[in-house]
Amino acid sequence: MDQRTATFQQHRRRLFGIAYRMLGSPAEADDVLQDAWLRWNESDTDSLRTPEAWLVTVTTRLAIDRLRALRAEREHYTGFWLPEPLVEAADEDTPHALLERADQVSVALLRLLEQLAPHERAAFVLRQVFDVDYPDLAAMLGKTEAACRQLVHRAGERVRAARPAQVVDPLEHQRLLEAFAAAATRGDLAGLRDLMAPDAQLVSDGGGKVRAFGHLLQGGQRLAQLYYATFLRLGAGVRYQPVRVNGQPGLARWIDGELESVQAFEVQAGRIAAVFVQRNPDKLARVRAHLSQAGGPARLEQ
The missing domain is CATH 3.10.450.50 (Nuclear Transport Factor 2; Chain: A,)
Known part of the structure; x- marks a missing residue:
């Protein structure tokens, strides 16, 4: 495995997590990662100081574009739309599986995120789930820090209004x-x-x-x-x-x-x-x- 591929694979789990939370579909997330890989493979990576930030930015923007197209399709969806779940057998509690689950988002929350505009959803996911700092968030979304703070605040208010704050054991x-x-x-x-x-x-x-x-x-x-x-x-x-x-x-x-x-x-x-x-x-x-x-x-x- 060459260095370019190794770097992408190193960050693949996080990139998939972002794309899945944006789109609610593993297949769509895989498609976004494929596009991100093609751009990464064609880019001048030697000049990048922070490859992870570049990959997260590209993946996020690709997911935003894909979500805009999907929203039009989902308006004509028959009945209720629910995200495609990520499922594993209950006895697959290996250390690796526990790590993979550590930052997963519930079906209930993903359904609520469908109510957010694409940039709101991206800002909320990157800030609240992946703890991206506001300066980095602004660079990734191409907006000011103040605008990103407003996006996160507005998205958080909408989610909290519809989702119980209780944490269940x-x-x-x-x-x-x-x-x-x-x-x-x-x-x-x-x-x-x-x-x-x-x-x-x-x-x-x-x-x-x-x-x-x-x-x-x-x-x-x-x-x-x-x-x-x-x-x-x-x-x-x-x-x-x-x-x-x-x-x-x-x-x-x-x-x-x-x-x-x-x-x-x-x-x-x-x-x-x-x-x-x-x-x-x-x-x-x-x-x-x-x-x-x-x-x-x-x-x-x-």
Whole structure:
């Protein structure tokens, strides 16, 4: 590996993190990184004092341009749009996997970031997630420091207004989902209801490819009845696999041995406050391949 390639690979994880948080799609993020690599490969890197800053700047600007195009496409998306999740089996807790998850952003937050303008989103991601200093942020976005501070402030206000400030213990989150999966598997309607917040919500993304709710489902009782109805209809054909969804405890649901959905959960005050169900088969392709290689639902029979 030559020095130019080694330098790019050294920063690839961070560049992918920026692009994914900007676009909500691993495939789109990979495309941005490919374009960034081509520009890097064609540039005069010998004169660069800080290659990382150059790479982050190019990746960010490419992601902004790509996001502008995607926003037009997503305006015509069928039903709710949810990001394509980054999923790994729950037992993949190697030191490397833990490091990879350290700065991941939840599905709930990525959905909120969709409401931000491209430059707002870039400023928020670079500052709040990657802790980029304002002078560097201004250079990367081609704006003044004052303008960048305003972008970050405005984006932060919008995110805080829609997202609870409560920090949930990962172990509590995991135990809650284990109890939820057990109740859903045995058809325990009362148990499901007790685990749901009274005002819990469910958002599902089918992308027009499979059936999904075209409206927001609200109410813990209603959501409990939904999972109970799935048990009544499919019984032992349903399996819930503990997974990590964007670094947080989540569930993969398998029906008759096929991956049907990936479900991310937002927890508040010890109960499930929101469920984000990704059913779009195009957005599950990578997940299906990864989990199938890792054992899929077969591990649940062991």
